[in-house]
Amino acid sequence: MRVIRLDLQLIADMVEPGSRVLDVGCGDGSLLDYLLHEKNVDGRGIELSMDGVNACVSQGLSVIQGDADTDLFDYPDHAFDYVILSQTLQATMAPREVLENLLRIGKRAIVSFPNFGYWRVRASLTMLGRMPRTKSLPHEWYNTPNIHFCTIRDFVRLCGNLGISIEKNLALKHTGSDMFTGPGFCFANLMGEHAMFLLKRNTS
Amino acid sequence: MILPPTEMAELLVTESDAGTHAVLGTATPLRLECGVDLANFQLAYQTYGELNTEKSNAILVCHALSGDQYIAGTHPLTGKLGWWELVVGPGKLLDTEKYFMICTNILGGCMGTVGPKEINPNTNKIWGLDFPVITIRDMVNAQAMLLDHLEIEKLFCAIGGSMGGMQVLEWAATYPERLCTAVPIATAAHHSAQNIAFDEVGRQAIMADPDWYGGNYQEEGTNPHRGLAIARMVAHITYLSELSLQRKFGRRLQDRTAITFGFDADFQVESYLRHQGSTFVDRFDANSYLYITRAMDYFDLAERHDGVLAEAFRDIETRFCVISFSSDWLYPTVESRHIVHALNSVAANVSFAEIESDNGHDAFLLKEPGFWRVLAGFMDGAAEHFGLTNLTPSK
Numbered sequence: 001m002r003v004i005r006l007d008l009q010l011i012a013d014m015v016e017p018g019s020r021v022l023d024v025g026c027g028d029g030s031l032l033d034y035l036l037h038e039k040n041v042d043g044r045g046i047e048l049s050m051d052g053v054n055a056c057v058s059q060g061l062s063v064i065q066g067d068a069d070t071d072l073f074d075y076p077d078h079a080f081d082y083v084i085l086s087q088t089l090q091a092t093m094a095p096r097e098v099l100e101n102l103l104r105i106g107k108r109a110i111v112s113f114p115n116f117g118y119w120r121v122r123a124s125l126t127m128l129g130r131m132p133r134t135k136s137l138p139h140e141w142y143n144t145p146n147i148h149f150c151t152i153r154d155f156v157r158l159c160g161n162l163g164i165s166i167e168k169n170l171a172l173k174h175t176g177s178d179m180f181t182g183p184g185f186c187f188a189n190l191m192g193e194h195a196m197f198l199l200k201r202n203t204s
Numbered sequence: 205m206i207l208p209p210t211e212m213a214e215l216l217v218t219e220s221d222a223g224t225h226a227v228l229g230t231a232t233p234l235r236l237e238c239g240v241d242l243a244n245f246q247l248a249y250q251t252y253g254e255l256n257t258e259k260s261n262a263i264l265v266c267h268a269l270s271g272d273q274y275i276a277g278t279h280p281l282t283g284k285l286g287w288w289e290l291v292v293g294p295g296k297l298l299d300t301e302k303y304f305m306i307c308t309n310i311l312g313g314c315m316g317t318v319g320p321k322e323i324n325p326n327t328n329k330i331w332g333l334d335f336p337v338i339t340i341r342d343m344v345n346a347q348a349m350l351l352d353h354l355e356i357e358k359l360f361c362a363i364g365g366s367m368g369g370m371q372v373l374e375w376a377a378t379y380p381e382r383l384c385t386a387v388p389i390a391t392a393a394h395h396s397a398q399n400i401a402f403d404e405v406g407r408q409a410i411m412a413d414p415d416w417y418g419g420n421y422q423e424e425g426t427n428p429h430r431g432l433a434i435a436r437m438v439a440h441i442t443y444l445s446e447l448s449l450q451r452k453f454g455r456r457l458q459d460r461t462a463i464t465f466g467f468d469a470d471f472q473v474e475s476y477l478r479h480q481g482s483t484f485v486d487r488f489d490a491n492s493y494l495y496i497t498r499a500m501d502y503f504d505l506a507e508r509h510d511g512v513l514a515e516a517f518r519d520i521e522t523r524f525c526v527i528s529f530s531s532d533w534l535y536p537t538v539e540s541r542h543i544v545h546a547l548n549s550v551a552a553n554v555s556f557a558e559i560e561s562d563n564g565h566d567a568f569l570l571k572e573p574g575f576w577r578v579l580a581g582f583m584d585g586a587a588e589h590f591g592l593t594n595l596t597p598s599k
């Protein structure tokens with residue numbers, strides 16, 4: 001059994017075996033590789049960095065160099081069972097269009113992002129008066145690739161506006177070990193460092 | 205050394221006869237895109253490695269404009285190593301102990317396959333410009349006939365760079381069911397205006413040579429070697445990047461300490477190009493050069509789908525690995541990206557990598573570890589996916 005990062009493992013757990021998966025921002029391909037071998041999926045990836053792409057293709061993964069903002073438009077509707085966007089939404093130019101594209105291409109989308117409502121982020125801003133830096137957001141304000149932060153509450157609201165239903169939601173503490181889900185999710189916006197959603201477009 | 209034209213022609217024929225060839229189109233002729241039927245024609249090819257019992261390990265290597273079927277080992281005519289010697293061979297990236305490699309001399313070529321320098325059986329005279337204008341699709345159809353002849357139903361892979369990549373794309377569009385994987389390298393789905401322009405300069409150089417004689421130079425006992433050499437010199441510049449040319453030659457002088465105030469090859473780069481031109485005419489036929497560049501110019505895979513390239517690949521199950529090189533300005537990365545977008549829009553299985561390299565278009569022929577890593581990863585992944593486990597040769 002392959003071992004992958006906990007947040008990637010949680011995403012993998014949401015994917016049905018044997019399904020078609022597109023991983024947008026697949027990095028070095030560790031999630032795709034896991035899904036391919038442990039879940040027998042038909043997996044593809046898009047990655048911005050050429051180093052990442054070359055690493056992926058070199059290990060036999062079907063990955064292209066591309067950008068979530070510009071390269072999702074080519075894909076036909078419902079081409080995949082799942083489209084995954086892991087820790088990338090906050091770095092896109094137009095997160096709303098990206099989200100819409102994810103749910104156009106995929107029957108379902110799995111989206112994870114750092115929660116800007118996390119208490120340490122709030123504390124940094126209110127107590128220190130400085131742009132927050134945490135373990136998961138290590139950049140300075142002037143060199144961060146993350147240009148569109150949101151809180152869990154913001155994201156849920158956007159999904160509502162776009163007619164996207166949330167099938168699963170969970171939030172991770174900074175240790176990555178504890179989860180808020182189900183009824184406990186109401187604490188997530190304050191206590192969760194990362195959020196993860198399984199989304200489906202409303203058919204109505 | 206430049207051989208006298210008649211002697212050269214004889215040498216070409218003799219040497220090509222030594223290689224492997226098939227006579228195709230005996231039962232049903234090959235209907236060319238221009239409407240002409242080509243019957244009983246010779247297709248020269250070389251194979252490397254052995255076909256396994258399941259016939260599942262065949263790879264078709266498609267050569268570029270100036271290449272031929274001798275991809276590895278010593279070339280019988282030039283005495284040099286095959287053009288993909290670095291990649292093809294026992295234990296190499298395209299391992300001949302695992303795969304059965306086939307490379308045909310393309311239709312219209314001059315290394316044993318039917319082309320303008322061969323005899324027209326209808327008139328018993330040299331074809332010359334009576335040879336029908338051929339296309340990339342015609343080349344691919346001829347290759348498909350060879351596979352029928354060899355009783356190979358499906359290729360594990362079609363791979364090639366430059367014009368070889370065009371053949372690979374044409375294979376995928378025309379015979380998707382006969383292709384597990386396709387690897388078009390440093391190529392494009394159509395020739396751009398710039399591509400056509402450079403080809404036209406080459407053709408005009410050949411046709412402006414008084415020794416060309418309207419294409420009848422073989423009968424006249426001449427060879428338009430000056431025109432062909434110029435065509436090769438121009439083309440060769442397009443195969444290199446500005447950086448590699450600068451690094452290789454700069455403004456360095458050739459065997460002299462000062463400029464001569466004349467038109468001799470003062471600069472190393474001039475000497476290099478002259479050498480490239482003169483060695484090329486030893487092994488290549490001028491009329492073939494006209495026909496093959498024309499075939500490339502006519503190539504536009506989207507054209508027969510109302511300009512929508514994606515339609516050429518609808519419902520395709522072939523796995524693609526598209527590769528480009530950052531400094532290739534003849535078939536730049538944007539052309540590969542265009543292919544990738546088309547494949548994405550029909551949800552085809554595609555990998556795409558742009559390899560960082562200073563070697564320009566020729567990078568696919570050179571030592572490029574980054575390229576090799578990507579290609580090896582793709583081939584191994586595909587071999588695993590398509591269950592190519594029994595790689596032991598049948599004998």
